[in-house]
Every structure is written in C-alpha cells, then in structure tokens.
Amino acid sequence: MEAIDPAYGTTTLLLMAAGAVALLLFLIMKVKLHAFVSLVLVSVVTALVVGFPLADIPDVLMFGFADTIGSVALLVAFGVMLGRLLEVTGGAQVLADTLITRFGEHRAPLALGVAALIFGFPIFFDAGLVVFLPIILTVARRFGGSLLLYALPAAGAFAAMHAIVPPHPGPVAATEVLGGEIGTTLLVGLPVVVVAWYVGVLLVSRFLGARVMVSLPDAVFGEVRDGRGRSEGERADESDAQRLGDRPPSFGTVLGLLLVPLVLISFDTVLNTLITAGVIDEGTDWAEFLALLGFTPVALMITVITAILVLGRPRTSMERVGKIVDSALGPICSIILITGAGGMFGGVLELSGIGAALSGSLSGLGISLIVQAFLIATLLRVAQGSATVALTTASGLIAGAAGDANLSDFRLALLVVAIAAGATVLSHVNDSGFWLVSRFFGMDVKTTLRTWTVMETTLGLSAFLIALGLWVVT
Numbered sequence: 431m432e433a434i435d436p437a438y439g440t441t442t443l444l445l446m447a448a449g450a451v452a453l454l455l456f457l458i459m460k461v462k463l464h465a466f467v468s469l470v471l472v473s474v475v476t477a478l479v480v481g482f483p484l485a486d487i488p489d490v491l492m493f494g495f496a497d498t499i500g501s502v503a504l505l506v507a508f509g510v511m512l513g514r515l516l517e518v519t520g521g522a523q524v525l526a527d528t529l530i531t532r533f534g535e536h537r538a539p540l541a542l543g544v545a546a547l548i549f550g551f552p553i554f555f556d557a558g559l560v561v562f563l564p565i566i567l568t569v570a571r572r573f574g575g576s577l578l579l580y581a582l583p584a585a586g587a588f589a590a591m592h593a594i595v596p597p598h599p600g601p602v603a604a605t606e607v608l609g610g611e612i613g614t615t616l617l618v619g620l621p622v623v624v625v626a627w628y629v630g631v632l633l634v635s636r637f638l639g640a641r642v643m644v645s646l647p648d649a650v651f652g653e654v655r656d657g658r659g660r661s662e663g664e665r666a667d668e669s670d671a672q673r674l675g676d677r678p679p680s681f682g683t684v685l686g687l688l689l690v691p692l693v694l695i696s697f698d699t700v701l702n703t704l705i706t707a708g709v710i711d712e713g714t715d716w717a718e719f720l721a722l723l724g725f726t727p728v729a730l731m732i733t734v735i736t737a738i739l740v741l742g743r744p745r746t747s748m749e750r751v752g753k754i755v756d757s758a759l760g761p762i763c764s765i766i767l768i769t770g771a772g773g774m775f776g777g778v779l780e781l782s783g784i785g786a787a788l789s790g791s792l793s794g795l796g797i798s799l800i801v802q803a804f805l806i807a808t809l810l811r812v813a814q815g816s817a818t819v820a821l822t823t824a825s826g827l828i829a830g831a832a833g834d835a836n837l838s839d840f841r842l843a844l845l846v847v848a849i850a851a852g853a854t855v856l857s858h859v860n861d862s863g864f865w866l867v868s869r870f871f872g873m874d875v876k877t878t879l880r881t882w883t884v885m886e887t888t889l890g891l892s893a894f895l896i897a898l899g900l901w902v903v904t
Contacts (some may be wrong), residue, residue, distance in 0.1 A: 494777015
C-alpha cells in the first residue's frame with residue numbers, strides 16, 4: 431500500500447504518534463489489557479484519528495500485520511521445534527558446556543555473544559534468536575542470576591549484525607541507494623559492529639543484569655509445570671525408556687545442526703549480494719534453486735527435519751518426537767500474534783505519513799550529513815518501528831545530498847553505519863522485535879523498556895559515535 435497524503439502538519443502528526451504510543455503503554459501497563467488486544471485497538475484508533483478513509487482501514491491494518499506475521503510465524507514455529515529437540519535430547523546442554531569450557535565460566539555471556547556474532551552474519555535477527563534461544567536458556571539455568579546477563583549479549587549481537595552488516599537487506603539496500611560499494615560497507619561495518627557490540631551490549635548487559643532480575647521463563651518450549659513443579663519433559667524423563675537425554679549428541683553434531691541454517695541461509699543472502707553486484711546474472715536456474723534452499727523458512731524446515739532424523743529418531747519413536755515438537759508450538763501462539771500486532775501498529779504509523787513528515791522537516795537543516803542521516807533514521811525508527819524501513823527510507827532521503835557531496839566509498843559506508851545506528855536505537859512498542867524479545871524472555875512491557883530498549887539505544891549510539899569519529903578523521 432501507499433502512504434496517504436497527510437492532512438496535518440508535522441507537529442500535529444508527531445503529537446498523534448506520541449499520543450498513540452502513550453495510549454498503548456497506558457492500556458498495557460495500567461489497565462493490564464492484553465498486549466495483542468491493546469495493539470490492535472490502538473492501531474484502529476490511530477488509523478481513524480490520522481484520517482484514513484474508512485473503507486481503507488482494514489487494508490491498512492492488514493498491511494503491517496500480514497507482512498510481519500507472515501515472516502515471523504514460520505521462523506518462530508520451526509525455531510522452537512528445533513530448540514525443543516535440542517533441549518530434551520541434551521544438545522543445548524552439550525553446546526553450552528563446551529562453550530563455557532572454552533571461554534571459562536565467568537565469560538559465559540561473552541561466549542554466547544561471540545557465537546551469536548558469528549551466526550548472525552547471514553541469519554536474520556528473528557531467525558537467529560529462535561535458534562539460539564534454547565542455548566541461552568540452558569546457560570542461564572546452569573549459572574543462575576538474571577536472564578539478561580545471557581540473553582542480551584546474544585540478542586544484541588544478532589540485532590547489530592542484522593542492522594549494520596551486509597548481506598542483510600537493510601545495509602545492502604542503503605548502500606545501493608547511496609551509490610556505495612557493498613564490499614566496503616562490509617569491511618567497515620564488521621569492526622564497527624564488534625566494537626559497538628562490546629561497548630553498547632556486553633558491558634551494558636552486565637550493568638542491567640546486575641540491577642534487573644529477570645527469571646528464567648518456564649513455558650517458552652512448552653514446559654507446562656504440574657503440581658509438583660515438573661515439566662512435561664521432566665515427567666517423561668522419569669521413564670527410563672523415554673529418557674532422551676541419556677545419550678546426548680556430541681558437540682560436533684549440535685554445531686553441525688546449527689550450521690545447517692547458517693549455510694543454507696547464506697545461499698540466499700550471498701547470492702542476492704552477488705546478483706546485486708552483477709557477478710551472477712539474475713534468473714540463473716541454479717542460483718534460484720540455491721536461493722530457495724536459503725529462504726529462511728525453508729532453511730529452518732530442512733534443519734528441523736535433519737534434527738528429527740539426527741537427534742530424535744535414534745533415541746525414541748516418531749510418535750514421541752511428534753509430541754515433543756507439538757508441545758513446543760502451543761506457547762508461541764501468543765508470541766506470534768503479539769509480534770504481528772506490533773507490525774500492524776508500525777504499519778499504520780508508516781502509511782500515515784508520520785515518518786515522511788518528520789524526516790522531510792529535518793532534511794533541510796544545516797547540519798553535518800552524517801549527523802543528519804543518524805537523526806532522520808532515528809526519527810523514522812521511533813515513528814514507525816521497523817528498523818529496515820527506517821534504514822531504507824533514510825538512505826533515500828539523503829541520497830541526493832550524498833551524491834552532491836561526491837563522497838568516497840569509505841565515507842558512504844560510514845553513512846550507512848550511521849543510518850543503521852539511528853534505525854537501531856529506541857526500540858519500543860511499535861517494533862515487532864520488541865515484542866519478540868519481550869515474550870521470548872518472559873518480560874513485561876516496563877521491564878522490556880528498561881532493558882531491551884536501553885540496550886538497543888546504547889548499541890546504536892556506540893555504532894554512530896564510532897562512525898562519526900571515523901568521519902571526522904578522514
């Protein structure tokens with residue numbers, strides 16, 4: 431759908447956006463209305479207030495909802511299936527034990543973050559998070575303390591790679607729009623991500639984890655407790671015949687399973703980069719087949735089937751395996767619906783023209799191009815929620831000025847980093863990723879704002895300050 435021509439000035443649109451967010455927070459935090467209901471209700475009210483034609487409002491609501499839920503539902507479903515199999519067969523414990531042994535007990539969060547940085551190179555944020563979730567929970571269960579100590583370093587690593595480093599779609603699109611070189615953006619983005627992650631995520635997660643206690647969620651993988659505090663898996667494990675963890679897989683087997691989606695998804699992302707760069711002709715049959723295998727839901731489906739054959743079937747019957755993966759699906763329905771509703775709210779704000787009005791008013795200010803890029807992306811991020819939309823829209827808005835400035839490829843890469851940094855900060859209730867993190871880690875809205883939003887902001891600010899410093903000295 432196309433955005434409507436706003437009937438209000440920038441100030442009025444900004445007040446409308448702020449009012450919508452305030453109403454949403456009030457309904458969820460004070461009224462205690464369910465987040466899914468609150469998001470849909472506020473989306474409808476916002477669409478009415480902004481002035482969408484009544485006949486168009488259903489399509490407006492479905493624009494963000496369908497797009498978000500279509501991409502998230504399959505990823506989350508296959509991800510939790512894989513996570514459940516890794517958990518009940520002892521695979522997650524094996525991987526956690528090996529990582530902790532290699533890095534040391536006191537550096538467990540560092541180990542998780544480094545692994546997530548590596549796996550996050552081709553894997554999108556949401557897909558990487560669901561694959562890593564059982565490992566995060568296993569390490570947190572072993573060492574105790576706040577879940578934030580272990581969850582934020584890994585989740586922040588995936589978020590940083592997804593926002594800043596090609597071949598992810600946001601930085602690739604921004605580089606293309608600005609006329610830069612993807613290879614240069616990659617070479618510049620990688621060290622920036624590593625430093626920004628260490629400063630803005632790992633160190634901040636230690637600070638937050640020491641002050642905010644987030645207990646381990648019990649129901650993410652379907653572990654409904656009985657009256658004696660046992661999960662379904664624990665009750666099943668009491669039978670010797672059904673104890674799947676008696677023969678845990680090797681570290682190599684678990685690592686190989688996690689590499690399956692990494693390799694398959696890299697087919698799609700790397701091939702898209704090569705096609706965009708003109709190295710491979712678009713429409714080549716073998717490239718399209720590999721791209722299909724690398725389509726994230728297909729890659730995760732193949733990984734789940736592989737896990738069933740490698741982890742599940744050698745240890746128990748297919749009927750038992752079916753029950754294991756089925757038990758993982760029920761608890762994630764709420765996650766999927768809330769995430770989709772968050773996309774609905776973001777879509778309404780996007781189509782309302784709020785983001786365009788804000789960025790248009792700022793683009794004429796006489797400030798440094800890299801600062802302007804960061805601020806425009808930040809306003810777009812706050813206004814409509816999607817980091818990818820903020821990144822691609824902001825790059826389009828400053829492309830003319832960047833072209834007039836005749837910048838080098840290095841400076842164009844720094845612009846991409848600055849835009850990505852602005853598109854990362856201040857994740858809040860109109861961001862579907864906010865809800866994904868909130869529900870996966872069992873945090874309420876207030877806690878998620880105090881932790882995830884703060885960490886995303888420090889991550890984005892760290893990346894921007896690095897880019898700004900490099901901009902000044904070059």
